[in-house]
Amino acid sequence: MDILDNLVLGLTVALSLQNLALCFIGALVGTLIGVLPGLGPTATVAMLLPITFYLPPVGALIMLAGIFYGSQYGGSTTAILVNIPGESSSVVSCLDGHAMAMDGRAGSALAIAALASLFAGVVTTFVIAIAGPALAGVALMFGPAEYVALMVLGLVSATVLTHGSLTKGIAMVVLGILLGNVGTDVNSGQIRYAFGFPQLYDGIDFVPLAMGLFGLTEIVANLEQTQGRGVIASVINRLWPSREDARAAAPAAVRGTVLGILLGVLPGGGSTLASFAAYTLEKRVSSTPEKFGRGAVQGLAAPEAANNAAAQAGFIPMLSLGIPPNAIMALMIGAMTLHGIQPGPLVMTGQPELFWGMIVSMLIGNIILVVLNLPLIGLWVRLLKVPYDLLFPAILVFCCIGTYTLRSSTFDVAMMALFGVVGYVFRKLECEPAPLLLGFVLGPMLEENLQRALLLSQGDLAVFVTRPISGGLLAATVILLVLVLLPTVKRGRSEAFRE
Amino acid sequence: MAIRLRSGRDLTAGLVFMAVGGTALWMSSDWPMGTLASMDAGYFPAIVSSLLMLLGAGVAIPALRFDGPPVESFAMRPLLLVTATVVVFAVLLKYAGLVLTIAVMTLLASFAASERRRLLVTLVLGLGLAALCVGLFVFGLGLPIPIWPRW
Structure with a gap:
């Protein structure tokens, strides 16, 4: 069977000693940083991106993927033990997870979170293995017009599903596209928006942008919040959940996984939305909703499964279409371009070892995480006690060195400082940086495909509507926008995000 | 009006x-x-x-x-100090080398934290961090970063 052959190929790649080691290190480092409060997966991946620059492409992506789900996992650990979500997608895990820990069931809570995540990770990996190639097959039929329509749909829905004002979100996307225009125009050789800096002739580099917007801004914001972090050292007695806990958690994990995959594929969906949605769903279907928030096992298992499933399902559009559904996948695309890989449907056929190696390594990485984390929990708790004022200078130094070494350019470090300030200002103006990053990554692709589509149609704009796939995608975009602007849905959306 | x-x-x-x-x-x-x-x-x-x-x-x-919230006030001290710390790296590294740059950076960054530590703690932190970075990035990964000042 085809998939089986491919999985075997992936297995040989992922099980090579080097890749196994990189997967392990990625998961370990990711968890290490994910445990630190205030550093979410996006910031973590952005900061560690430069390290992987010196690795072969497959190894680099395997390690980045490891860092990504490691940091996600680390976030849940702190949520359960000390009620501090390491990142936004584990906010819900605080509710029942921490309640369980206070109830003396900390070990059980950690194990359920780990096992639910593992289950979701394994299922999602198989979904990627099946859906990825199918989607890539469809994508091979895409012409430039279809790509334009797809990117428009992706960018619009990414802003619809993230919280905050819709207009501001789209404006941030457009601003990102504009930033992507900086540098030499590939067709005409015209230099655009370089302000006389020769360092900008190749465009703004992705790493200083991402690190400034996410890393530096996050550090300043953390320093701004002065309230102390209360650490509750829960005693961990037994790790395995009781039989009744396990029985209650299993169906919830399955529901969470399905919901997570569905929401993860959607642009802008991502793990935060998935975990919130899964929690709400569990509360609805439960016969004892009053137990939620007081240590209900389902309230922990479902969101944990959902956020992991969503996080990994994001790889489907990223790998098969080259379109990132969220900021982290945009970072992954950035990493691929750094290694000279053009993300898109051709990766699967042209570099099967990359695609399948990465998929299988996710499977292995998920298992490593469980094996790694349960015994190391004591260490993570101790790490949480490192005061932030001793920690952040080190993070700053690492950010600088990371950006600098990419091109041995101090100019890039200065750019990072600039984008740190920009990111902070936008944060104060309630403008999300994630859409900007998506726009920045997709901008050059959008321009190229738009030009090509209109060249082929000899300037006839109707091409976007008359070609069935492209027209369908644009119609979906319009429907989405209309739906969001309807007053009833608008209210529901703000309520959903408040909950 | x-x-x-x-x-x-x-x-x-x-x-x-x-x-x-x-x-x-x-x-x-x-x-x-x-x-x-x-x-x-x-x-x-x-x-x-x-x-x-x-x-x-x-x-x-x-x-x-429509009514809405005003612009929240900026936390100028951490913002300026964090930015300045990064700029110090950009300006200083090629002349002063990694060790001195990191020492200056940690000193500057320490002013951004809400609670201050003794100068000695900051200096030890800076030198320890410098040693770690030199070991990890220059010797370990072999990155071309100057270590000592260029005279």
């Missing part, structure tokens, strides 16, 4: 978008436009920056009519 500021935050955001879009549009007018069928360097930036201006207006105008 005086216009009352209803939502300072959204108004500011909208004006920022409009200003950036306007500047970008003005700059793009220097470049050849081409036609819709064969776009030249100026076409796409012109569309995108016009769109940004429109969206900026879409954010700013409702802010004049």
